[in-house]
Amino acid sequence: MSSALAALEAQVRADLARTAHPKAAWLRPTLAPDGRAALDVLIIGAGQSGIATGFGLMRSQVTNILLLDKAAAGLEGPWLTYARMPTLRSPKDFTGPDLDIPSLTYQSWHEARFGSEHWQQLDLIPRGLWAEYLLWLQRVVELPARNGCELLEIAPAADGLLAAVVKSAGVVETLHARKIVLATGQEAMGNWTMPEPLRDLPSAFVASVGDDIDFEALRGKHVAVIGAGASAFDNAATALEAGAAEVHLLCRRAKIQLIQPYRWLTFRGFLRHLSDLDDAWRWRFMRAILEMREGFPQPTYDRCARHSNFFLHQGAPVEAARRVSNKIELHTPHGSIVADFIICGTGIDMNFAGRRELRNFADNIATWADRYQPPPGERSARLDRFPYLADDYAFTERIPEETPWIANIHLFAIASTMSFGASGSSINAMTTAVPKLVHGLTRGLFRADIEQHWAAFKAYDVPQAVVARQVETAAKAE
Numbered sequence: 001m002s003s004a005l006a007a008l009e010a011q012v013r014a015d016l017a018r019t020a021h022p023k024a025a026w027l028r029p030t031l032a033p034d035g036r037a038a039l040d041v042l043i044i045g046a047g048q049s050g051i052a053t054g055f056g057l058m059r060s061q062v063t064n065i066l067l068l069d070k071a072a073a074g075l076e077g078p079w080l081t082y083a084r085m086p087t088l089r090s091p092k093d094f095t096g097p098d099l100d101i102p103s104l105t106y107q108s109w110h111e112a113r114f115g116s117e118h119w120q121q122l123d124l125i126p127r128g129l130w131a132e133y134l135l136w137l138q139r140v141v142e143l144p145a146r147n148g149c150e151l152l153e154i155a156p157a158a159d160g161l162l163a164a165v166v167k168s169a170g171v172v173e174t175l176h177a178r179k180i181v182l183a184t185g186q187e188a189m190g191n192w193t194m195p196e197p198l199r200d201l202p203s204a205f206v207a208s209v210g211d212d213i214d215f216e217a218l219r220g221k222h223v224a225v226i227g228a229g230a231s232a233f234d235n236a237a238t239a240l241e242a243g244a245a246e247v248h249l250l251c252r253r254a255k256i257q258l259i260q261p262y263r264w265l266t267f268r269g270f271l272r273h274l275s276d277l278d279d280a281w282r283w284r285f286m287r288a289i290l291e292m293r294e295g296f297p298q299p300t301y302d303r304c305a306r307h308s309n310f311f312l313h314q315g316a317p318v319e320a321a322r323r324v325s326n327k328i329e330l331h332t333p334h335g336s337i338v339a340d341f342i343i344c345g346t347g348i349d350m351n352f353a354g355r356r357e358l359r360n361f362a363d364n365i366a367t368w369a370d371r372y373q374p375p376p377g378e379r380s381a382r383l384d385r386f387p388y389l390a391d392d393y394a395f396t397e398r399i400p401e402e403t404p405w406i407a408n409i410h411l412f413a414i415a416s417t418m419s420f421g422a423s424g425s426s427i428n429a430m431t432t433a434v435p436k437l438v439h440g441l442t443r444g445l446f447r448a449d450i451e452q453h454w455a456a457f458k459a460y461d462v463p464q465a466v467v468a469r470q471v472e473t474a475a476k477a478e
């Protein structure tokens with residue numbers, strides 16, 4: 001480790017010690033049915049959201065926690081797997097996982113690694129470095145984490161606990177926890193979608209941007225990319241750079257989305273307080289924002305446009321697909337495109353039942369459709385399917401009292417967006433969204449223990465001072 005990094009880590013320890021107040025432990029161990037101590041919070045997902053949530057809990061003296069991730073250490077999140085851009089898309093000064101501790105920011109880490117001049121010269125954060133920074137953060141704040149461990153199922157257990165069935169290295173075991181946070185990323189509540197005409201094509205012809213795609217195999221091939229968001233462009237660029245003969249990007253809308261609504265909403269008032277608004281305002285804003293979809297940054301577009309064999313088709317929804325020998329013919333209102341391989345960057349659709357870990361309660365998770373009827377001009381069947389979360393990010397029940405235990409399962413992912421605005425799965429919102437989640441978790445733990453706290457308070461008999469008897473006597477005599 002370089003001396004600059006060692007000095008930064010010493011600074012982190014000093015900063016954390018100086019801001020540790022109040023330090024008193026306040027949670028008592030809870031016994032699980034198997035006789036072991038239950039975790040206070042089990043966090044599924046050790047990406048940036050899981051790390052920041054765990055860190056926030058540790059700072060609130062909720063230390064009996066565990067982070068689980070099915071990915072191997074270092075491969076959490078999309079950064080080193082299916083993220084196909086050289087740098088992050090968000091500006092380099094967006095802080096987040098550091099929870100406002102200056103020595104824990106990406107900038108501090110980058111300067112310790114490469115010097116402050118290098119930081120000044122840096123345009124956007126290389127994605128590999130972002131992944132490295134997240135690993136460093138997890139280590140330096142000493143988060144307990146287990147990799148290669150997948151959550152399979154959640155069920156209710158005795159005494160209000162949750163039983164999480166997990167699997168690692170082929171061994172299945174049950175962990176008990178008072179609360180579970182699902183920080184499981186883009187796919188937490190659904191699947192990557194494909195336009196209907198492509199759904200039945202064999203995987204040799206079609207993939208989603210979230211899949212492991214062999215781009216080398218696309219050399220000399222004709223590729224169609226469906227969708228016009230940043231990930232669609234990144235996949236088009238990766239195919240072009242791998243030597244594809246032609247890449248056609250098909251945008252359903254008449255004009256591609258050039259405005260990035262997430263840039264507009266990045267101010268503290270919106271990030272912190274959208275979730276305080278009534279359903280009508282939350283829906284109005286988030287429907288408008290999510291129906292616009294996310295735009296793409298200039299470098300993302302330039303990476304494609306610099307290739308003369310890149311073709312952008314606007315107003316080109318895929319109306320039909322036909323297999324012609326070993327190619328696919330795609331029909332759009334403006335004619336046909338023949339492709340050897342198709343990559344869909346058409347987003348995620350909610351499908352709770354499709355996620356194994358949700359299956360015990362998927363059909364009782366309340367959605368926005370269960371709770372709010374928008375006016376006619378504001379309807380959206382896609383957004384109706386988003387979960388309707390409580391103010392602590394917990395699931396709420398569609399039918400009350402059928403699965404009351406889901407009030408202890410908290411979702412911090414892209415699917416939290418309809419209820420909270422930018423929150424899970426978004427770096428720009430972490431500084432406000434993670435503290436809100438941590439606040440909700442500690443509030444729930446405190447409330448559930450209120451009888452214990454009352455009894456502890458009544459039993460509290462530690463004198464703060466010793467009053468000497470002779471002083472008392474002397475005062476009386478005066």
Ligand SMILES: Cc1cc2nc3c(=O)[nH]c(=O)nc-3n(C[C@H](O)[C@H](O)[C@H](O)COP(=O)(O)OP(=O)(O)OC[C@H]3O[C@@H](n4cnc5c(N)ncnc54)[C@H](O)[C@@H]3O)c2cc1C
Nearest residue numbers: 045047048049070076077088089090150151184185425427
């Ligand atoms: C391609 C791409 C590029 C992006 N670029 C940017 C950007 O530049 N700027 C920005 O602000 N945002 C960006 N985002 C959005 C967001 O910042 C990322 O999605 C980020 O990874 C979200 O972090 P997360 O911790 O919520 O989820 P993730 O990083 O996805 O982490 C979730 C973790 O949960 C684990 N997991 C899931 N299910 C289970 C299970 N059942 N058991 C155990 N573990 C499980 C996964 O293995 C994963 O490691 C991007 C997103 C994508 C997809």
